[in-house]
Amino acid sequence: MPRNSKITSTSNSKKSGASVKKPVKTESSTRRGTDQEDTPNPKRPKLNEVNTDLNSLNVNCLTTTNDGRVNNFKIASWNVAGIRACIKKNGMDYIKKEQPDIMCLQEVKCSLNKLPEEVNIDGYNNYWCLGSKEGYAGVGLYSKVKPLDIKYGLDKPEYDSEGRVITAEYDKFFIVVTYVPNAGAGLKNLPRRLQWDIDFRNYLKSLDEKKPVILCGDMNVSHQPIDLANPKTNTKSAGFTQEERDGMTALLAEGFIDTFRYLYPEKIGAYTYWTYLGNARSRNVGWRLDYFILSKNLIDNLCDNIIRTEVYGSDHCPIVLYLNI
Secondary structure (H helix, E strand, O other), rough: OOOOOOOOOOOOOOOOOOOOOOOOOOOOOOOOOOOOOOOOOOOOOOHHHHHHHHHHOOOOOEEEEOOOEEEOOEEEEOOOOOOOHHOOOOHHHHHHHHHOEEEEEEEEOOOOOOOHHOOOOOOOEEEEEOOOOOOOEEEEEEEEOOEEEEOOOOHHHHHHHOOOOOEEEEEOEEEEEEEEOOOHHHOHHHHHHHHHHHHHHHHHHHHHHOEEEEEEEOOOOOOOOOHEEOOOOOOOOOOOOOOHHHHHHHHHHEEEEHHHHHOOOOOOOOOOOOOHHHOOOOOOOOOOEEEEEEEEEHHHHEEEEOOOOOOOOOEOOOOOEEEEE
């Protein structure tokens, strides 16, 4: 693993539906979630102009498992769209407020020697799988409890040089954080993406044979039409081709659960990504690209999956999983 790197620093109401305004339908766009025909409203704030109100952010969860057990384990995941930019937008303050047991990051976009000091947060061990290309991909994992083992990548150089996977082993499960390859503009990278889906699915199956798996990250696909604002105009767009959606279906068929849709099968307007263009976030013209996916034999431990739409600092928002372990 010549390019994958590790830093360890140790220091002192659910299931209710929601209604949203029907989005304006436009021509298909390779810019995910972009409504190009809409005229931006100057009174609506742009994403970069909004700060997270951490004082009013409620990070508690009263939801229990189906048999009444309260949550005692929290995992958060966030595509930060550049760790250095996110730090400038108080992204580390969000992590300190959320206080998850495990925090997973995608699109760190930073080489190891350029990681700023602010990435070190008291009380956490941190681990980084960073690619060889500056400003591209990269994933990170924070953990209050030191894992039994850490693995970087899939043992496949064609992916591992980009920094796309960290696997952390704990007593009762594996945590896998991933940033899945994008099919790209004009779907030029679709064949590579589809091969990734096969290789990654086989990797997860091999883990699941040993211990249950908790998978999180930016999966770069909206699985069903309910998972994006404009499905009809994006069937040829990266992230919503039939081939990519079939890849997610195939993964779930292997004994894994999309926790959000398990809990909220009919909830609309639930997105985790919005383009910076056209005030998409303020209009909620978005995509659900970020997931927590569990092995089926962990489903009885599930309490809730929350989308933190009120947290800014990236074109994605964090997602949070509550479990009883």
